[in-house]
Amino acid sequence: MFNRWLISCAVVFASGCVVATVRQETPSSFVIILADDLGWADVSCQGSVWKTPSIDALAASGIRFTRAASNGPNCAPSRACLITGTDVTEHGIFTVRPSARGKAENRKLVPPRTKHALTPEAISIAEMLAEKGYRSAFIGKWHLGDDPALQGFDISIAGNQRGATKRHLAPWNLPGLPEQADGTPLADALTDHAVNFIKENASKPFLLILSHYAVHTPIQAPPHEIAHWAKKLPDEPKKRHRYAAMVDSVDRSVGRVREALEKNGCADRTLVIFTSDNGGLQNYTDNGPLRGGKGMLFEGGVRVPFIAWGAGTGSESRVVDDPIQLTDLVPTMLEMAKTPAPAKIPLIGTSLVQVLTGQGSLPQRDLIWHFPAYLEGKTKLHGPWRTTPAASIVRGKWKLLEFFEDGRRFLFQLEADISEQNDLSEKHPERVQELANCLAQWRQQRNAPMPQHPEKP
Numbered sequence: 001m002f003n004r005w006l007i008s009c010a011v012v013f014a015s016g017c018v019v020a021t022v023r024q025e026t027p028s029s030f031v032i033i034l035a036d037d038l039g040w041a042d043v044s045c046q047g048s049v050w051k052t053p054s055i056d057a058l059a060a061s062g063i064r065f066t067r068a069a070s071n072g073p074n075c076a077p078s079r080a081c082l083i084t085g086t087d088v089t090e091h092g093i094f095t096v097r098p099s100a101r102g103k104a105e106n107r108k109l110v111p112p113r114t115k116h117a118l119t120p121e122a123i124s125i126a127e128m129l130a131e132k133g134y135r136s137a138f139i140g141k142w143h144l145g146d147d148p149a150l151q152g153f154d155i156s157i158a159g160n161q162r163g164a165t166k167r168h169l170a171p172w173n174l175p176g177l178p179e180q181a182d183g184t185p186l187a188d189a190l191t192d193h194a195v196n197f198i199k200e201n202a203s204k205p206f207l208l209i210l211s212h213y214a215v216h217t218p219i220q221a222p223p224h225e226i227a228h229w230a231k232k233l234p235d236e237p238k239k240r241h242r243y244a245a246m247v248d249s250v251d252r253s254v255g256r257v258r259e260a261l262e263k264n265g266c267a268d269r270t271l272v273i274f275t276s277d278n279g280g281l282q283n284y285t286d287n288g289p290l291r292g293g294k295g296m297l298f299e300g301g302v303r304v305p306f307i308a309w310g311a312g313t314g315s316e317s318r319v320v321d322d323p324i325q326l327t328d329l330v331p332t333m334l335e336m337a338k339t340p341a342p343a344k345i346p347l348i349g350t351s352l353v354q355v356l357t358g359q360g361s362l363p364q365r366d367l368i369w370h371f372p373a374y375l376e377g378k379t380k381l382h383g384p385w386r387t388t389p390a391a392s393i394v395r396g397k398w399k400l401l402e403f404f405e406d407g408r409r410f411l412f413q414l415e416a417d418i419s420e421q422n423d424l425s426e427k428h429p430e431r432v433q434e435l436a437n438c439l440a441q442w443r444q445q446r447n448a449p450m451p452q453h454p455e456k457p
Contacts, residue, residue, distance in 0.1 A: 041288025054255030068306030085330025127152035221245030223314020
C-alpha cells in the first residue's frame, strides 16, 4: 500500500491538555534493477534451463507481467525511453549509432541519423522526483551520454557513453567504480554500491537504478562459476555455461538488493522492478517460444521479463497478461510519489498503479515501435540483416509488423501465436489496413524520422 500522511495514535497528557502528534511517513522509494540483453525466457519462472531462484522468489511474492516489452529492440532507445518516459521521436535516440550499419550496397534505403545521447533539455525520472526530495543513484551501464549526473542523478557510478564493458571480471576501468580483486564479477561490485546506497538512504525517499552490464557480451564469468554450470547443464554447449553464470550474477544481485531493503527496514515502502532493456541475443540464448531476438521487432527482440515487488503491489502474488512497455514506469512512479509530470513533456506511458494494487486494469491502448535503421546479422527474412527499417503496433491481441524497404506486412494474433509463426495478413486484410493506417497517422503526428530512397544519379 502507498505511504501517505499518518496521524499518530499517541496522545500526550500535559497540564490538562490533549495533544495529538502528527508525523509524515516517508513516501515510496523505487528500485529498478535493469539487466542488459536478458531475454524473456532467460529466467526460470519463464522457462530457462538454468535456475534463477532470487528472481523467481521475487515473482512468487510479487507480480509477474508476461507481456512486458521494451520500447526498442536494442539498448540505447530502450533506455532513453525508460529514463524519460518519452518515445524515440521526442528524445531522438532510435538505435545504437550509427543508423547506417553494415555494407552500403546491402541497404536499399538511407536511414535518418540517430542521436546518441540525451540532450540537456531531456528531463529524467531523477529530475522529476527531485522535486519531491528524492535522492537518486544510477549505478552501472548508462549509454545515454557522458554521465548520468548530467541528467540529475545525485550519485553516478560506472556509467558513461559506452554500450558495453570490455571486461566483466576485474579490472573493469569504469568511471567512479573502485577496482576490486582481479576476477571479481562486475555485477557483484555494482551491487555492493547499490546495497550501500540503500543503507545510507533507507530513512528517506530514494530512486535507485541498478543497471547491469550483464548479460551483454563479452560473455565472461569466473572459472569456478562456469564449472558449476557445466556440471548442472552437461548437455548445453560451453558458451551457454558462461552465459548461465552471467545470468546467475544478475540473480544474485536481485537477492542481495531485496535482502538490503528488508535488513534496513524500507522494503515495505519500496517498489522494486526487475526487467531488461530488450530481448536476448540469439547467439547465446534462444528466447524460448519467442521469434527472433535482440535487434528485431519480433517478440524475441522486444518482450522482456518484468516483475514488480514491494510497495503498491498488494498482498497476493499474481501473473498479469496486460501488454505494457517500459515507458509505463515513469507515470507509475510519479503517481506513487504524488507528483505531476513536467509541463509540456509528452509522456507516452500509462501508470500501472491500478494494476499493481489489483484495483483495476489498463485501458485499451496501442503500443508502437519505430525503428528506421539497419542492424547487421544474417536472417532468413532479411539476408545480411537482423532487421531492416521497420515499425510495429500491438492493439489488443493483434500485432502488425511493417518493413519500409519493400512494404511487407505481417499480422499475428499474439494470444494464440506467441511464436509469430502464423502470418494472418492475407486472411485479415482489413485488420492489416486498419493498423497500417494507425502507424502512418502516428508517424505524421510525431513527425517521426523515416528512411529515404537514395537519390538517383
